[in-house]
Amino acid sequence: MQAWKLLRAALVTVVAGATLIAPATAMAADPPSSAIDVSKTSLNVGEEFTITQTVHNTASFTIVGAKAALFGKTGVSLPGMIELVGCTGAIICFPLDIEFRAALGDLPSGATRTVVFTFKVLDTAPESVTLQHQLLGDEYSFELFEGPTLTFAVAPVNADVSVGLTGSASGPRINYTLTVQNNGPATATGINVAAAYPAGLNYAGTTGCTRVGTTRNLNCAVASLASGASVTKTFSASAGLLTTGSFVATVQRTASSPTDSVAGNDKASKTCSILLGLLVRC
Known part of the structure; x- marks a missing residue:
């Protein structure tokens, strides 16, 4: 009788232990600090297209003066090849030197903002450019991501x-x-x-x-x-x-x-x- 009680106690311990080591439900990963979607990547001179940029504050603090930024890879000038026609979702959008920015104001920790830029291809556009994008703050910057490549048809020279x-x-x-x-x-x-x-x-x-x-x-x-x-x-x-x-x-x-x-x-x-x-x- 005593042996049976000991065996039963051991079984309860094993079951309890198995319950304790059951895998926990996986937590959803945070979205990246910046992501873009381009309406069209093969473009002609004079054609309009949109770039939708979604930024997410992955930091544990508020980003003061948050901005969505678009660049051309290798430091080429985006304003030299595409013209900003308009944007939605931002306080203001503007070209700055070789990039475009959208001012978003202060961005709390965990907050997300989406900006839709509308551009027109200039006749000075090169054959192609690879986009880069980033979430910036007045005193803080997040990871720089690489986006899709835009290709431009050669402008007719006549x-x-x-x-x-x-x-x-x-x-x-x-x-x-x-x-x-x-x-x-x-x-x-x-x-x-x-x-x-x-x-x-x-x-x-x-x-x-x-x-x-x-x-x-x-x-x-x-x-x-x-x-x-x-x-x-x-x-x-x-x-x-x-x-x-x-x-x-x-x-x-x-x-x-x-x-x-x-x-x-x-x-x-x-x-x-x-x-x-x-x-x-x-």
Whole structure:
């Protein structure tokens, strides 16, 4: 009987011991101090995209002046390749030297904030950049994390230069106005437009063009023209006594750099009618 009591006591001890060493439920790991999600990583010039950055204060104290920060790996300038269009979830977002930041105010221990940046790709963007991101404070910084790589399509290097021609009568003279416009996207240089006043009329002067010898032809040069800009040049021709008929002046782009991608707007003409060298209509 005594032996049975001893055996039962031993069994109870074993069971109790087994209960004591049962594995505890695993605790959920804290989120990282910074994480980002990019809406799109293959991008074209002018395209907009978003970067969502979530920061978490993993420290045991409040972070004063917390900021979500975005960088380009190897110290490249993010503001030199993407433009900040807007953001939500922050007091203010702004470029700072080679990075972008979102001011969040004080961030208590364990607190989380999410910022959504909206960017637009600039035509100065390189082929690619690897993102880095970090939670910063006024006197404290957390781990720097590496994010995805953004790839940018090479910006087209061309400049569409268009020409237009108008004419107005002033007595027996016709004053022609040539308009040269750069429709972009690149700056155009070394532009030349060949102009010709009508046969049967007499040369009466120019502003901004150069006459070719004693011919009816003129060269109208523009050294450089930014995208979206335009410039005007003028030349004139006059009718002699009894001159009658329909007279056509022409202009045509003959040179520019880089490549002109649209040929359909490279030339223009203007027709004016003259009666007896006195009545001129354009």
